[in-house]
Amino acid sequence: MSAAEKENEKLLDLLKEKARQVRLGIIDALGVGHRGHLGGSMSCADIVTALYFHKMRCSPDKRQDPDRDRFIMSKGHSVLAQYAALTLSGYFDRSVLATTKSLGSLLQGHPERTTPGIEANTGSLGQGLSTGVGMALAGKADNRDYRVYVILGDGELAEGQVWEAVMAANNYALDNLTAIVDLNGIQAVGKTRDRYRIDNVPGRFAAFGWKTFEIDGHNMAEIVETLDAAASVRGCPSAIVARTVKGKGVSFAENTSAYHNNLLTAEEREKAIASVMAM
Numbered sequence: 001m002s003a004a005e006k007e008n009e010k011l012l013d014l015l016k017e018k019a020r021q022v023r024l025g026i027i028d029a030l031g032v033g034h035r036g037h038l039g040g041s042m043s044c045a046d047i048v049t050a051l052y053f054h055k056m057r058c059s060p061d062k063r064q065d066p067d068r069d070r071f072i073m074s075k076g077h078s079v080l081a082q083y084a085a086l087t088l089s090g091y092f093d094r095s096v097l098a099t100t101k102s103l104g105s106l107l108q109g110h111p112e113r114t115t116p117g118i119e120a121n122t123g124s125l126g127q128g129l130s131t132g133v134g135m136a137l138a139g140k141a142d143n144r145d146y147r148v149y150v151i152l153g154d155g156e157l158a159e160g161q162v163w164e165a166v167m168a169a170n171n172y173a174l175d176n177l178t179a180i181v182d183l184n185g186i187q188a189v190g191k192t193r194d195r196y197r198i199d200n201v202p203g204r205f206a207a208f209g210w211k212t213f214e215i216d217g218h219n220m221a222e223i224v225e226t227l228d229a230a231a232s233v234r235g236c237p238s239a240i241v242a243r244t245v246k247g248k249g250v251s252f253a254e255n256t257s258a259y260h261n262n263l264l265t266a267e268e269r270e271k272a273i274a275s276v277m278a279m
């Protein structure tokens, strides 16, 4: 094994461990007996981890730095994954996770800019990519070299505004923008394809002039490699379509809409932790 390969292996080991910590953080944020969005947070946990601990240039001391990279969780209900990554990065104390969704907490059920590290209020689905287009356009206008990353859900792709943003990003050649689709195939009330056909998502982005990539959204090596490739695309925006498993890591919550927005009992919480530890 070459020195570079060894370095890469070390990075992947570190990121896999961080992803486990992110998943444990999601379980902490959910708590016991409170409804919350476990499924969609778990499905994007590996991607969020790679963004925060490998790809993005951002940190708590650079919250006002105009050159920081921006991240938008357009499927705002999955913000538990982001909260976990933010606390692991030092944006706020880990003890705050347990207060998630309580009145007056720093951490609400959907992202708000009052939380350190949150760049955009989201949760009303379909709007985050438009915000990302605005940020990317501003970066170009100001001659900054920051990048903008937006995670969307597959159910969210039924929102028409997403495709206006996709068209605008191509029109302005926003190569500083990467959209990542967390394609877990499930939305709040069941299989996404039973509500809206979303076949050939990469082809749809490609048809609007985006450079597209398809990956296994739980394969850290693929995630890292593709985020790097997307960052070197020039002249057009990039989309990463990540095939994922809703609830990934919590065995009893995998591939079902039952834990899209559900509570854990004390017993389920223990099972969930054990499941994540066994990954």
Ligand SMILES: [Mg+2]
Residues within 6 Å of the ligand: 153, 154, 155, 182, 183, 184, 185, 186, 187, 192
């Ligand atoms: Mg989904």
